[in-house]
Amino acid sequence: MRRAYYKNNWIAALLVAPQLIIVFTFFYFPTAQALYWAFTLEQPWGGGNTWVGFDNFKAILGDSLYWASIWVSIVYAIGSTTLAVGMALTLAIFADRQLSGYKVYKIGMIWPYAIAAPAVGLAFRFIFSPGAGIMMFVNQMFPEIWNPVENGNQAMAMVIIAGAWKQVAYNFIFFLAGLQSIPRSLIEAGAMDGARVLRRMRDIQLPLLAPTFFFVLVINITDSFTDSFGIVDTMTAGGPSRATNLMVYKIFNDGFQGLDYSGAAAQSIILMLLVIALTFVQFRYIERKVHYT
Amino acid sequence: MTKTYPALAALALALCATTASAEKIKFDYWYGLSGDLGAVLAQTCDRFNASQDKYEAVCTGYDGYELVVQSAIAAFRAGKAPALLQSFDAGTADLMMSGQFYAVTQMMKDYNIEINWADYFPGIANYYSSSKGEMFSMPFNSSTAVMYYNTDDLASVNMPVPANWEEFDATLKALKAKNPSKCAYGYEPQVWVDLEQYSSINNVALATNNNGYDGLDTQYVYNTTSAVKHMEDIKSWLDAGLAEMKVSAGGMNSQEAFAQNICSFFFGSIANHSSLNIKHADNLNWDVAMIPTEKGVERHNSVVGGASLWVLAGKTEEEYRGVAEYLKFISTPDSIKFWVSNTGYIPVTASAYDSLVAEGFYAAAPYKGREVAIASLTATVPGPLNRGFRLGSMIQHRAEWLSEVQAALSGQKSVQEAYDTSVERGNAMLEKFAKTYAGKTLP
Numbered sequence: 001m002r003r004a005y006y007k008n009n010w011i012a013a014l015l016v017a018p019q020l021i022i023v024f025t026f027f028y029f030p031t032a033q034a035l036y037w038a039f040t041l042e043q044p045w046g047g048g049n050t051w052v053g054f055d056n057f058k059a060i061l062g063d064s065l066y067w068a069s070i071w072v073s074i075v076y077a078i079g080s081t082t083l084a085v086g087m088a089l090t091l092a093i094f095a096d097r098q099l100s101g102y103k104v105y106k107i108g109m110i111w112p113y114a115i116a117a118p119a120v121g122l123a124f125r126f127i128f129s130p131g132a133g134i135m136m137f138v139n140q141m142f143p144e145i146w147n148p149v150e151n152g153n154q155a156m157a158m159v160i161i162a163g164a165w166k167q168v169a170y171n172f173i174f175f176l177a178g179l180q181s182i183p184r185s186l187i188e189a190g191a192m193d194g195a196r197v198l199r200r201m202r203d204i205q206l207p208l209l210a211p212t213f214f215f216v217l218v219i220n221i222t223d224s225f226t227d228s229f230g231i232v233d234t235m236t237a238g239g240p241s242r243a244t245n246l247m248v249y250k251i252f253n254d255g256f257q258g259l260d261y262s263g264a265a266a267q268s269i270i271l272m273l274l275v276i277a278l279t280f281v282q283f284r285y286i287e288r289k290v291h292y293t
Numbered sequence: 294m295t296k297t298y299p300a301l302a303a304l305a306l307a308l309c310a311t312t313a314s315a316e317k318i319k320f321d322y323w324y325g326l327s328g329d330l331g332a333v334l335a336q337t338c339d340r341f342n343a344s345q346d347k348y349e350a351v352c353t354g355y356d357g358y359e360l361v362v363q364s365a366i367a368a369f370r371a372g373k374a375p376a377l378l379q380s381f382d383a384g385t386a387d388l389m390m391s392g393q394f395y396a397v398t399q400m401m402k403d404y405n406i407e408i409n410w411a412d413y414f415p416g417i418a419n420y421y422s423s424s425k426g427e428m429f430s431m432p433f434n435s436s437t438a439v440m441y442y443n444t445d446d447l448a449s450v451n452m453p454v455p456a457n458w459e460e461f462d463a464t465l466k467a468l469k470a471k472n473p474s475k476c477a478y479g480y481e482p483q484v485w486v487d488l489e490q491y492s493s494i495n496n497v498a499l500a501t502n503n504n505g506y507d508g509l510d511t512q513y514v515y516n517t518t519s520a521v522k523h524m525e526d527i528k529s530w531l532d533a534g535l536a537e538m539k540v541s542a543g544g545m546n547s548q549e550a551f552a553q554n555i556c557s558f559f560f561g562s563i564a565n566h567s568s569l570n571i572k573h574a575d576n577l578n579w580d581v582a583m584i585p586t587e588k589g590v591e592r593h594n595s596v597v598g599g600a601s602l603w604v605l606a607g608k609t610e611e612e613y614r615g616v617a618e619y620l621k622f623i624s625t626p627d628s629i630k631f632w633v634s635n636t637g638y639i640p641v642t643a644s645a646y647d648s649l650v651a652e653g654f655y656a657a658a659p660y661k662g663r664e665v666a667i668a669s670l671t672a673t674v675p676g677p678l679n680r681g682f683r684l685g686s687m688i689q690h691r692a693e694w695l696s697e698v699q700a701a702l703s704g705q706k707s708v709q710e711a712y713d714t715s716v717e718r719g720n721a722m723l724e725k726f727a728k729t730y731a732g733k734t735l736p
Contacts, residue, residue, distance in 0.1 A: 041729040044366050045391030050731060059725070065718075129544030136544075149543040150703040236542055238692070241700035257359045258689035259366070259387055263725070 037265035056266035083164035088171030113169035117230025152243025178212035321375035325361035348615035383687035479539035479556030481547035505683035563666035566637035685726025
């Protein structure tokens, strides 16, 4: 294959520069700042900071409730990713089969992704409200069965569903594109050999969809760790009794509301390392099973 | 056509010149009130600007105190902070320790503006003063917590307005006996009411060092006071069905439940008085009273809530002159009346309050009842335990308190265990706060 490249490196540098500047300004610079703050005690209004070495990390990692927060984040990540990927895949397969009305459906499915997380949170807060929303009818049929205000597991389920709902649209687009790029001839050949719909799906479509699946998985897990705060903030505020206190929400709470910049910075570094580690594991162990065509 | 251009250009130039000469000196003012209250605050800016030909307040509203303080800090570190900032109680300790402000008493003295500082209610002035009594920030929107009650429901059981928690308990039982299907007390965990106001009114300590005023090496002690028993009472009311949990996450908070005539009692800020007036069920008759005390305990003053105005360091003299004019403007009786009549907040000076009383402001609806807040704030001259709280990381401590109370109320642990944990975690925060400002002392 022939490679096209610029002979004039200056033009190339110039073209890449805007992107690099953005990455440095909004990613590397804040990360470096957070790293520095994590090892100091920073006074919010400026006016100096003291170097404390690993004290912030020791305090955080020695806190059993912080480990609970990590655990809650992992539960949320697994729950919302499984749900979001599963639902998106099912819906994409239906849309790909061109059942009646699939064109409207295709566009409608993309919309939820354009809704801001706090808005999703508000909508679901109403839906799941034990005293006002749709779940009220369930509570009338089976009294006291649904009360996320006091029941931590139910609150978690509620947050997972809202988070997954928002993510389904994004996944759907990728799955549908992936399915449509599978050559029709392969599926037709399978059909002529007598394979039924489910068989074709299992032996042809899903294996060929593996690269898309892997991509969506990585994005979803990362996203569930970093982008879940808007939903938690509007739906549960981390409660009841820390049941939905995700790591990213705790960072927001400590840093942006409580002005504990150093503690929040240290937590950000821990979260960043966790996400890097998870992504590494995915590339190392799951990507092996993916065959790119 | 082309001939008109030079003429137009000349006209434009002339316009620019005139606006430049008449340009007012601007200063930035950031505030955290939003919604209806934010709109009224914006009007105070407009009123000031209309009254001025020299200075102009450029007012920017944020959605909440946390956000405005956070934004101001970011701007301050970048050298673009506003000259005037509305900051809340929980932000006070950090601001005081930083020293990055211009004390209002000093500023008014520097610019020869007469303000009668002794006129401010002591309960309000103390909160925003140094340990030596110098007022650092300008009291502005001040409130305190009160008890809202349904007058019809109370009359239906022939009970007086409960003055202590034992009477409150009896009232709840009577209400429940009379009408078992109605929610007697819509409860929502509010650290400000259930712990902070409680401690001040009953004269018990929240923390050592006179609630943090005397030093940074402070520790919370509320797990050893009657505040524990009070929380246990609340839990027993909830367990017995005398109180019901009404929080936003459940679809309706305690204020909404009261306004829609679903619950007979609710506790909240006097600032809600005006929104309740505007929005409540047609068949609701209501009034406010002071928060009950423990039985046999002499009532002390409650703690001021709301926010005050801080002048930030690092601005030009001209801007400070503008800010001083603005602070003078909002301290006039006319401005105070405008502010308190359009919001539920209370007047911050005794003279403004007296003149409002004299003209019969509090005699009739919709303002009747708001004088209860003043009575509550001035119940006693603030002693060492009723001045307020000078504690670092207050927001995080409040979050810990809420988490632990939720755990206790849902039966995961006892109230004592919950308070022990919350105190222990709060103390770790105070220790960290003291370390952050190592070598400094509270002014």
